[in-house]
Amino acid sequence: MRRIRAVVYGAGSMGSIATRLMTDKGIEIVGAIARNPSKVGRDLGEFAGLGHRLNVPIEADAAHVLATSRPDVVLHATRSFLPEIQEQLALCVRNGANVVTLSEESLYPWYTSPIIAAELHTLAKQHGVTITGGGHQDAFWLGMVSTLMGAAHRIDSVYGKCTCNADDYGADIIQDNHVGETLEQFQKSISSESRPPTFGRNLLGVLAQASGLRPKEWKSEVSPVVADDDRPSQSIGVTFPKGTVVGFSDIDVLHTFEGITFTFEMSGYVYGSGESDVNKWVVRGEPDLYLDNTPVHGRTTTCTQWVNRIPDVINAPAGFVTLDQLPPLRYRPGPFHNYVSVGTLA
Numbered sequence: 001m002r003r004i005r006a007v008v009y010g011a012g013s014m015g016s017i018a019t020r021l022m023t024d025k026g027i028e029i030v031g032a033i034a035r036n037p038s039k040v041g042r043d044l045g046e047f048a049g050l051g052h053r054l055n056v057p058i059e060a061d062a063a064h065v066l067a068t069s070r071p072d073v074v075l076h077a078t079r080s081f082l083p084e085i086q087e088q089l090a091l092c093v094r095n096g097a098n099v100v101t102l103s104e105e106s107l108y109p110w111y112t113s114p115i116i117a118a119e120l121h122t123l124a125k126q127h128g129v130t131i132t133g134g135g136h137q138d139a140f141w142l143g144m145v146s147t148l149m150g151a152a153h154r155i156d157s158v159y160g161k162c163t164c165n166a167d168d169y170g171a172d173i174i175q176d177n178h179v180g181e182t183l184e185q186f187q188k189s190i191s192s193e194s195r196p197p198t199f200g201r202n203l204l205g206v207l208a209q210a211s212g213l214r215p216k217e218w219k220s221e222v223s224p225v226v227a228d229d230d231r232p233s234q235s236i237g238v239t240f241p242k243g244t245v246v247g248f249s250d251i252d253v254l255h256t257f258e259g260i261t262f263t264f265e266m267s268g269y270v271y272g273s274g275e276s277d278v279n280k281w282v283v284r285g286e287p288d289l290y291l292d293n294t295p296v297h298g299r300t301t302t303c304t305q306w307v308n309r310i311p312d313v314i315n316a317p318a319g320f321v322t323l324d325q326l327p328p329l330r331y332r333p334g335p336f337h338n339y340v341s342v343g344t345l346a
């Protein structure tokens with residue numbers, strides 16, 4: 001059987017880490033896409049810090065890369081929301097590629113962008129390929145929490161508290177997290193009608209779906225995280241003074257028809273010294289159940305799970321297939337083509 005052929009769509013912070021992980025697992029990287037002129041033309045292996053060339057140039061013309069390299073799978077990580085990436089995902093699909101995207105909305109887009117999700121689902125079925133949204137949420141917010149819930153006899157409520165360091169990701173994420181805004185600017189941004197849905201909405205949607213629970217009522221609240229000291233950002237090389245907004249917290253609440261209430265508190269901000277990623281969950285019922293993975297290395301676990309899903313996504317039925325429909329995440333030593341259904345990589 002030949003090796004899996006992959007394209008990195010979004011040669012950024014996550015794409016660089018995934019490049020090393022994929023080469024370690026025997027995946028042949030056949031293309032890379034970014035826009036910035038300082039990246040375009042560089043070799044992906046050198047850009048990703050592998051210390052050697054992969055003979056894969058980073059290119060700006062996504063249509064050309066996908067048409068000429070004919071990947072089995074695209075590792076996609078450009079932007080978070082489906083309206084921004086619909087055309088990118090459609091381009092991959094039209095070129096016969098499966099897609100694993102880090103787009104947070106793609107985790108479960110059926111409540112927040114149902115029309116786009118349905119269009120992509122139809123297109124993916126027509127082309128016989130799969131689109132799945134994954135990343136850090138896979139094990140830490142969905143898989144482990146669903147399993148914990150499966151250990152209960154009765155559940156009254158599920159509460160999750162998670163943090164991520166906005167400084168661990170690319171410059172766009174700094175901006176998306178309102179880092180550097182004054183409180184007045186923050187209030188104006190979040191009261192805008194064009195504010196995108198919270199990531200918690202997608203997460204609670206898939207968590208409920210995984211247990212066959214039906215959403216009844218949603219609520220979201222947002223609040224700024226304000227620096228209580230001068231806060232340096234490594235990713236953009238700026239120090240934000242004390243009193244600046246350095247991120248925000250969303251609290252999403254979902255009441256289900258079955259009487260179970262989910263609450264998810266998600267904070268993304270530039271950390272102060274000594275802070276690390278938090279992942280804590282409490283299931284109240286019979287009996288009460290607890291999960292705490294703190295500290296989690298979210299930057300790394302995003303990419304390990306993104307890459308580890310490649311065989312599952314290639315093997316999955318065609319369409320927009322969410323993580324609750326895939327098998328449980330499993331460790332596989334590699335090479336990854338050994339885990340793909342016979343005949344798929346002929």
Ligand SMILES: NC(=O)c1ccc[n+]([C@@H]2O[C@H](COP(=O)([O-])OP(=O)(O)OC[C@H]3O[C@@H](n4cnc5c(N)ncnc54)[C@H](OP(=O)(O)O)[C@@H]3O)[C@@H](O)[C@H]2O)c1
Binds near residue numbers: 009036173
């Ligand atoms: N699900 C998860 O667990 C998880 C975790 C981390 C991040 N994410 C998401 O993954 C995405 C990427 O994160 P990151 O930290 O890797 O960001 P990043 O370092 O900014 O990288 C993003 C890459 O996408 C490219 N890009 C953006 N828009 C593009 C377009 N229209 N056409 C072609 N290329 C484009 C950028 O190219 P240029 O640099 O050339 O502009 C860059 O190479 C974000 O949406 C982030 O929220 C999800």
